Amino acid sequence: MSDQTRFMLNETDLPKFWYNINADSPVPPAPVLNPMTKEPVTPDFLSVLFPMELIMQEVSIERYIQIPEEVREIYKLYRPTPLVRARRLEKMLDTPAHIYFKNESVSPVGSHKPNTAIPQAFYNKAAGTKAITTETGAGQWGTALAMACNFFNMDLEVYMVKISYNQKPYRRIYMQTFGAQVFASPTDRTQFGRALLAKDPENNGSLGIAISEAVEVAATSGGVMKYSLGSVLNHVLLHQTIIGEEALKQMDLAGEYPDVVVGCVGGGSNFAGIAYPFLRQNLKDGQRTRLVAVEPTATPSITRGAYAFDYGDTAQMAPIVKMYTLGHTFMPAGIHAGGLRYHGMAPSLSALCNAGYIDAVAVPQIGTFQAAVMFTKAEGIIPAPESAHAIRVAIDEALDAKAKGEKRVILFNLSGHGHFDMMAYQAYLNGELEDFEYPVAAVKEAMQHLPQVEMAAA
Numbered sequence: 001m002s003d004q005t006r007f008m009l010n011e012t013d014l015p016k017f018w019y020n021i022n023a024d025s026p027v028p029p030a031p032v033l034n035p036m037t038k039e040p041v042t043p044d045f046l047s048v049l050f051p052m053e054l055i056m057q058e059v060s061i062e063r064y065i066q067i068p069e070e071v072r073e074i075y076k077l078y079r080p081t082p083l084v085r086a087r088r089l090e091k092m093l094d095t096p097a098h099i100y101f102k103n104e105s106v107s108p109v110g111s112h113k114p115n116t117a118i119p120q121a122f123y124n125k126a127a128g129t130k131a132i133t134t135e136t137g138a139g140q141w142g143t144a145l146a147m148a149c150n151f152f153n154m155d156l157e158v159y160m161v162k163i164s165y166n167q168k169p170y171r172r173i174y175m176q177t178f179g180a181q182v183f184a185s186p187t188d189r190t191q192f193g194r195a196l197l198a199k200d201p202e203n204n205g206s207l208g209i210a211i212s213e214a215v216e217v218a219a220t221s222g223g224v225m226k227y228s229l230g231s232v233l234n235h236v237l238l239h240q241t242i243i244g245e246e247a248l249k250q251m252d253l254a255g256e257y258p259d260v261v262v263g264c265v266g267g268g269s270n271f272a273g274i275a276y277p278f279l280r281q282n283l284k285d286g287q288r289t290r291l292v293a294v295e296p297t298a299t300p301s302i303t304r305g306a307y308a309f310d311y312g313d314t315a316q317m318a319p320i321v322k323m324y325t326l327g328h329t330f331m332p333a334g335i336h337a338g339g340l341r342y343h344g345m346a347p348s349l350s351a352l353c354n355a356g357y358i359d360a361v362a363v364p365q366i367g368t369f370q371a372a373v374m375f376t377k378a379e380g381i382i383p384a385p386e387s388a389h390a391i392r393v394a395i396d397e398a399l400d401a402k403a404k405g406e407k408r409v410i411l412f413n414l415s416g417h418g419h420f421d422m423m424a425y426q427a428y429l430n431g432e433l434e435d436f437e438y439p440v441a442a443v444k445e446a447m448q449h450l451p452q453v454e455m456a457a458a
């Protein structure tokens with residue numbers, strides 16, 4: 001084991017393949033259903049929204065999928081990303097644990113989101129798409145796709161959750177700088193948005209609503225526009241596995257192997273990105289790394305939700321998938337980790353959690369910001385509030401190792417920086433943040449609105 005702090009790969013070490021968990025998963029996800037017929041979706045149905053290459057990746061069971069050279073060229077702007085040993089944090093905690101983090105915050109827009117935005121834009125461009133629609137919560141995903149569409153010379157419409165649109169003007173301006181059009185959702189541009197505004201002109205929006213609007217615009221564009229999603233879908237998780245593939249090589253450089261891998265979960269993509277290559281090693285190579293997905297107590301889809309078929313969006317236009325869900329009618333509390341405020345969870349990750357291959361834990365907001373500030377003071381990087389959930393659990397693991405006198409190797413994903421989240425940090429520093437436990441009764445109520453699916457027992 002070396003005394004190095006950063007473990008760097010060369011550009012020539014940039015992975016050439018993404019890893020597809022669906023080749024190896026002992027619990028393949030249930031079929032994706034058409035929201036109207038509730039029958040398994042056909043490529044024709046999906047092709048209204050996505051280019052065929054992405055649809056093929058969505059249903060692929062090939063273990064490795066080649067990363068196109070054009071995508072690798074753009075990845076080289078920021079990949080391979082560093083693996084860092086958080087030595088100063090270890091010292092602050094006085095722990096025998098070794099803490100490593102994969103630093104995805106070094107991408108040009110500050111998060112892991114370009115790992116899938118770039119290939120999604122590439123495959124759309126190759127299929128002749130002229131424009132894309134998407135939603136964004138806090139703006140990390142919208143910014144990443146705005147950058148990617150700008151690189152491939154395509155137009156982009158972003159439906160941004162209204163509360164974030166108003167609270168986070170800098171992310172909006174960042175997207176507009178790339179040439180994207182950004183709208184505060186619910187908007188009057190869609191039938192669904194107009195119906196919501198007629199009921200409540202002050203509707204602050206949610207990710208589920210913004211997805212519905214972006215899907216409606218693409219689906220009614222007569223084939224001119226396609227839709228792009230920043231998490232949840234198989235192809236998105238696939239693209240993110242470049243994180244874990246690099247991390248495996250870098251842990252090797254460090255001469256260690258993680259006992260536990262930790263990541264935050266919104267729709268599940270950055271967690272799956274770092275964890276699935278390690279899960280492969282568990283399944284095929286006899287490793288025993290614990291994989292821990294961390295969610296907020298305000299949006300506890302895995303720890304409090306049901307494992308059931310549900311719509312991906314509020315208007316019931318997106319496909320129905322079997323996943324952990326708080327119900328598509330879920331309206332999130334105004335916690336600051338905007339990227340974690342989604343009602344569902346990626347189907348492959350849900351299946352793996354349900355079968356016990358992956359653990360899940362929920363952490364409250366104030367403890368999360370405490371961890372974020374400790375990390376900032378120790379390592380100098382101010383994390384995205386989303387990523388801070390992973391830091392909370394990494395610190396708890398390190399403290400537990402200390403209490404037990406164990407050496408434990410902990411790896412977490414720093415999915416993004418928090419440079420545009422200063423208002424959240426200010427609220428924390430002023431003592432204005434509150435913890436929020438999502439009420440059990442609300443989950444129960446939402447379960448009444450799940451779609452009735454014959455094969456629900458599947």
Ligand SMILES: Cc1ncc(COP(=O)(O)O)c(C=O)c1O
Pocket residue numbers: 111112137138140141230231232264265266267268269270271338339340384386387415416417
């Ligand atoms: C920095 C950051 N981390 C994590 C997430 C959560 O998404 P996912 O679970 O798909 O990684 C987001 C979503 O916007 C994000 O911006």
